[in-house]
Amino acid sequence: MSIESNASQIRSVLRGLNGSSDGEIEASVVISTDGFPLASALNDNIDSDRYAAMSASLLSLANRTIEEIHIGRMRQVMVIGTEGMMLLNYVSSEAVLAIAARPKANLGKILINTKNCVARLQPFFK
Numbered sequence: 845m846s847i848e849s850n851a852s853q854i855r856s857v858l859r860g861l862n863g864s865s866d867g868e869i870e871a872s873v874v875i876s877t878d879g880f881p882l883a884s885a886l887n888d889n890i891d892s893d894r895y896a897a898m899s900a901s902l903l904s905l906a907n908r909t910i911e912e913i914h915i916g917r918m919r920q921v922m923v924i925g926t927e928g929m930m931l932l933n934y935v936s937s938e939a940v941l942a943i944a945a946r947p948k949a950n951l952g953k954i955l956i957n958t959k960n961c962v963a964r965l966q967p968f969f970k
Contacts, residue, residue, distance in 0.1 A: 850968045854883035861885070861943070861961040868949035869957075870928070873942050874935060874965060875899055882939060890944070899942040903932050929954075933962050936969035 858872040862885050873884035873892055879900030881892040906921045921932040929949065933941045941962055945954050 851883045854965065854968055855885055857961060857964050858883060858885035860964075861957055864957050865945070865949070865954065867946070868954065869943050869945050871895065871942075871944040872961075873899075875940050875942055877903065877938055877940060895942065895944075899930075899932055899940065903940060906932075931955075931958055933958055935962050935965045939965070939969045941965060 854874055858874065861872050862869045871884070871886045871890050873886060873895060874882045875896040876882055877900060879897040881896040884892045884895075886892055886895070902921060902923070903918075907918050910916065910918045919934060921930075923930045926947065928947045929945050929951070931941075931943050931945075931954070935941050941958065943954070943958060
């Protein structure tokens with residue numbers, strides 16, 4: 845089965861992630877490693893194409909940095925800003941879960957929920 849045929853199921857998993865965060869997650873999107881959105885659950889003020897492309901650029905830079913300093917394979921990227929945080933987690937070698945959360949989000953809860961979401965998404969990318 846193709847990703848397109850599973851897009852509604854993937855979106856349902858993403859909506860479940862957003863819902864499990866008590867409003868702390870503002871955006872979740874599964875992107876291809878080359879920067880295309882595959883499925884998303886985003887607020888209206890977030891452009892999924894732009895978010896996916898920028899996330900892929902950040903992912904690429906993180907991967908090159910990890911290779912340069914010889915610390916294994918990249919598993920997760922975390923960016924914390926004054927107005928929120930962003931996490932990138934590999935779902936498969938070709939797909940990444942990108943989330944954006946509010947600044948006062950419970951980081952532990954976000955990390956656990958994101959990890960569980962990745963596990964639910966992985967069967968779609970085998």
